[in-house]
Structures are given as C-alpha cells and as structure tokens.
Amino acid sequence: MKTLVVYYSRTGNTTMIAETISESLDCDIEEIVDKEKRGGIIGYLKSGYEASRNKLSIIEDPKHDLSKYDLLIVGTPVWAGKMSVPIRTYLHQNMEKIPLLACFCTAGGSGIEGTIKNIGEYTNTTPIESFGLTSSDIKSGSYKAVIEKFVQDLG
Numbered sequence: 816m817k818t819l820v821v822y823y824s825r826t827g828n829t830t831m832i833a834e835t836i837s838e839s840l841d842c843d844i845e846e847i848v849d850k851e852k853r854g855g856i857i858g859y860l861k862s863g864y865e866a867s868r869n870k871l872s873i874i875e876d877p878k879h880d881l882s883k884y885d886l887l888i889v890g891t892p893v894w895a896g897k898m899s900v901p902i903r904t905y906l907h908q909n910m911e912k913i914p915l916l917a918c919f920c921t922a923g924g925s926g927i928e929g930t931i932k933n934i935g936e937y938t939n940t941t942p943i944e945s946f947g948l949t950s951s952d953i954k955s956g957s958y959k960a961v962i963e964k965f966v967q968d969l970g
C-alpha cells in the first residue's frame with residue numbers, strides 16, 4: 816500500500832511522531848508549511864481562535880501528489896480541541912484526492928478524541944486507525960509502543 820504521512824507541527828512534537836511513523840513504514844512524508852506567522856503568544860492566541868472557528872490558512876504547495884497514494888496518514892497537534900488550521904487547510908484543498916485515511920494527534924493533555932472525530936467528520940470518512948498522544952506520553956517514551964501497535968494494525 817503506497818502511503819503518505821502528512822503532518823503539521825508548530826513546536827516539533829508532531830514532527831517527531833510523523834517521522835517515526837514514516838521511518839517505521841518506510842514511506843513518504845510531507846510537512847505542511849504554513850505561510851501565517853504562528854510563533855509567540857500572539858501566534859498561539861491567533862491559532863487557538865482560528866482553530867475554534869474552523870478557519871483556513873494559506874499553506875505552501877505540497878511536494879507530493881496525494882492522488883498517487885493508497886493511504887493517507889494525517890498528523891496534527893490539537894488546537895482548542897480540534898485539528899490545527901494548516902491541516903484543516905490541507906484536507907480542504909485535497910478533499911477529492913483523499914484515499915484511505917488514518918490519523919493521529921498530539922496534545923498537551925486533552926482533546927484527542929474530539930480532534931480525531933473532527934478529522935473524520937470534516938473528511939466524511941472513518942479513519943481506519945487512529946491514536947493520540949499527550950506530552951507526557953512523548954516525554955516518558957510510551958509513544959513508541961503506541962506507534963508500534965498503530966503500524967502493526969495498519970498491516
């Protein structure tokens with residue numbers, strides 16, 4: 816199954832998980848690059864506001880053509896209990912090309928279930944596999960077992 820991992824990360828947590836999955840599956844990976852400034856406290860507040868209002872952003876053109884893949888694995892940080900704005904934008908722009916979908920998110924501690932539900936509803940699909948990790952899962956290293964299971968379950 817030709818697989819593409821697509822992710823956005825503001826502070827690196829989601830990057831680390833996306834890279835681990837892509838190495839484990841030996842598959843392509845695409846980082847979504849947002850043209851909006853999201854650094855600092857202003858960027859934080861703006862991002863939370865935009866996510867809660869289901870806003871879209873302006874992202875750089877992706878390098879990989881999604882229509883060439885059988886499985887899309889989407890990774891996003893949880894923003895205000897929802898997917899991040901750059902990932903919403905990517906899904907919006909590629910809605911017609913979305914193949915089989917799996918997803919994951921990283922969070923401070925809450926909003927994982929809602930975010931996975933948010934992705935499913937937005938794309939009108941049921942992700943075949945999904946998981947969420949908190950900051951403490953990442954710090955403790957327990958994320959490794961979660962990813963191993965996710966990769967195994969994908970078959």
Ligand SMILES: Cc1cc2nc3c(=O)[nH]c(=O)nc-3n(C[C@H](O)[C@H](O)[C@H](O)COP(=O)(O)O)c2cc1C
Pocket residue numbers: 823824825826827828829830858859860862863864891892893894895896897921922923924925926950
């Ligand atoms: C705008 C914004 C909103 C956030 N909202 C939540 C939230 O609702 N629940 C939560 O547990 N963490 C929340 N977080 C924390 C991030 O989800 C968490 O730190 C995540 O791992 C960051 O991923 P990244 O390093 O890939 O950007 C928020 C962070 C930002 C920047």
